[in-house]
Amino acid sequence: MTHSTSNSNPPDEERRGLLKWSAILLGSLATAAAGIPIVGFLLGPLRKRDDQWTTAGKVEDFPVGQTRLVDLQNPLHGLGDGDAGKIAIYVRRADEATFQIFAVNCTHLGCPVNWLADAGLFMCPCHGGVFYEDGSHASGPPPRGLYQYEHRLEKGDLLVKLGHLPTLQQPG
């Protein structure tokens, strides 16, 4: 009497081969998915995105002698940024034709400053930094006045050049 001693069952081998190639394929896809952010990070500096002119509002929206907080969409925002893709600025209209556009971030460690209209001062809640209404440094740890954005008036609109947040190394 003869017995077949072969353990190999062709359907099992096929299944193992299919599982092996599925694992390789899924592993490759996972590796590629994990690598995309790394590649983006490495190539990011090559993909320079310049600041862009953005409309902050109509000139008449800003009464002479007042400072107003304005929330705008950062023109450099990415998909899924949500509220992080917004940028807040203070618009000061000193007289008919003179505007100042301030970044809200304190020049010490970046906390958003508050405008106190009655006192005519910007106050930083973090370490007590104080700025005059023209953005110059009044007291406290900040090393300089508030950062200002470039701006221009065009056809009754106030345009502000926005994008990157200013820093001590790159103030404007």
Ligand code: FES
């Ligand atoms: S962050 Fe404003 S005073 Fe420190």
